[in-house]
Amino acid sequence: MNQEAALKKDIGLSVAMSIVIGTVIGSGIFMKPGSVLEYTGDSSLALLAWALGGLITLAGGLTIAEVATQIPKTGGLYVYMEEVYGKLFGYLSGWVQTVIYGPAVIGALGLYFGSLIANLFSLEKQWAPWIGIATVLFLTIVNNLGTKYGGFVQNIFTLGKLIPIALIAIFGITNGNEQILSSPSGSVAEISMGAAILATLFAYDGWLMVGFVAGEMKNPGKTLPKAIIGGILIVMVAYLSVNIALLHILPASQIVNLGENSAASAATVLFGPLGGKLIAVGIAVSIFGCLNGKILTIPRVPFAMAERNQLPFANIFSKVSEKHGTPVAATYLQVVIAIFMMIVTNPDYLSEMAIFAVYIFYIFAFYAVFKLRKRNKGKKRVYSVPLFPIVPVFAILGSVYIVGSTIFSDPFDSLTATLITAAGLPLYYWLHWGESSNNNKNASIEVK
Numbered sequence: 076m077n078q079e080a081a082l083k084k085d086i087g088l089s090v091a092m093s094i095v096i097g098t099v100i101g102s103g104i105f106m107k108p109g110s111v112l113e114y115t116g117d118s119s120l121a122l123l124a125w126a127l128g129g130l131i132t133l134a135g136g137l138t139i140a141e142v143a144t145q146i147p148k149t150g151g152l153y154v155y156m157e158e159v160y161g162k163l164f165g166y167l168s169g170w171v172q173t174v175i176y177g178p179a180v181i182g183a184l185g186l187y188f189g190s191l192i193a194n195l196f197s198l199e200k201q202w203a204p205w206i207g208i209a210t211v212l213f214l215t216i217v218n219n220l221g222t223k224y225g226g227f228v229q230n231i232f233t234l235g236k237l238i239p240i241a242l243i244a245i246f247g248i249t250n251g252n253e254q255i256l257s258s259p260s261g262s263v264a265e266i267s268m269g270a271a272i273l274a275t276l277f278a279y280d281g282w283l284m285v286g287f288v289a290g291e292m293k294n295p296g297k298t299l300p301k302a303i304i305g306g307i308l309i310v311m312v313a314y315l316s317v318n319i320a321l322l323h324i325l326p327a328s329q330i331v332n333l334g335e336n337s338a339a340s341a342a343t344v345l346f347g348p349l350g351g352k353l354i355a356v357g358i359a360v361s362i363f364g365c366l367n368g369k370i371l372t373i374p375r376v377p378f379a380m381a382e383r384n385q386l387p388f389a390n391i392f393s394k395v396s397e398k399h400g401t402p403v404a405a406t407y408l409q410v411v412i413a414i415f416m417m418i419v420t421n422p423d424y425l426s427e428m429a430i431f432a433v434y435i436f437y438i439f440a441f442y443a444v445f446k447l448r449k450r451n452k453g454k455k456r457v458y459s460v461p462l463f464p465i466v467p468v469f470a471i472l473g474s475v476y477i478v479g480s481t482i483f484s485d486p487f488d489s490l491t492a493t494l495i496t497a498a499g500l501p502l503y504y505w506l507h508w509g510e511s512s513n514n515n516k517n518a519s520i521e522v523k
């Protein structure tokens with residue numbers, strides 16, 4: 076609590092909004108347009124999916140902001156679950172972030188980056204995953220040398236992600252001549268709006284970070300909602316503009332066929348081979364920066380769990396390097412799982428599994444605002460979600476729709492993610508059984 080109280084309240088609206096934009100925009104806007112088109116089968120529905128994904132994100136961000144201001148502790152979703160629903164729920168959310176969400180996000184970004192670099196330098200496709208794995212290992216070493224080095228890389232690459240978005244959006248919308256609306260994707264896959272929105276949510280992912288800085292804002296009650304609304308609306312406009320631009324440059328069916336290389340191909344059409352390569356470099360910079368940010372932050376969840384003795388070999392994973400001050404073992408745990416995932420599957424599968432798994436807990440996080448209002452009835456809040464209860468209900472219903480439609484459209488993969496989640500239960504009880512046994516032994520010794 077003393078640490079939280081000592082945080083300097085230096086963050087104003089512009090910085091808070093830049094945090095929102097910086098943590099959300101990454102690889103998804105460049106990698107996911109083809110997937111969304113494939114799932115919807117039509118460009119109009121694809122644009123609708125991007126808009127709905129943004130609205131769900133906006134509602135979720137506004138709701139979590141109230142939860143964050145009522146639980147001003149470091150740890151995000153892991154802490155919210157524990158504070159509102161108890162240790163078991165907190166543990167399960169941390170377990171899912173440790174063994175599914177975190178590694179899958181790192182793995183997906185690494186594979187997307189490898190694919191883009193292989194395409195940029197006209198390398199054979201089989202080189203793509205190895206480039207991705209090498210990049211993940213390189214950034215792991217950089218971040219383990221010290222947070223200042225990872226933060227330095229992050230600062231350099233934050234601006235780079237905005238350049239290709241702006242250029243593709245502006246020049247694509249003004250210079251394209253393809254049909255934008257009602258353009259068929261040519262996909263033979265079964266149409267699933269839920270799967271399409273799920274794909275967009277990977278692009279919008281990162282919004283949960285906005286509540287982490289509430290304790291450092293000058294006036295969180297006013298600044299936080301404005302930053303969330305303004306930041307996510309800017310992201311929505313950027314994402315919709317890029318998708319409209321891509322559809323104006325390339326036929327929808329070609330975007331599907333090109334997959335993660337569609338944005339780079341569109342840039343080549345707009346700016347020629349050299350200009351296209353420069354934009355592709357900008358896209359690679361965006362993904363590289365996003366990947367660095369995930370490797371910098373994601374291992375903090377297993378580290379926090381190990382500190383609470385909620386992982387096997389907790390004494391190893393809770394260690395901080397004396398020389399560099401970083402959670403080296405927890406970072407390598409995430410990266411080893413991520414590399415295994417990169418070898419056995421593809422980035423689209425990883426990104427969608429990650430979002431599906433974490434959104435199960437997002438539903439409970441959104442509902443937490445109702446429980447906290449009941450628990451803290453009569454207490455003054457520094458921030459209240461606007462249009463309560465409409466906004467949190469929309470966030471909950473939207474998330475339930477995503478999770479439910481994914482279960483029906485892809486039951487095997489949904490079951491796999493659910494079983495991995497459930498696999499954490501026996502581990503939880505085993506760890507706590509050991510604690511109980513030790514406590515009982517200590518009690519009996521004291522009695523004697």
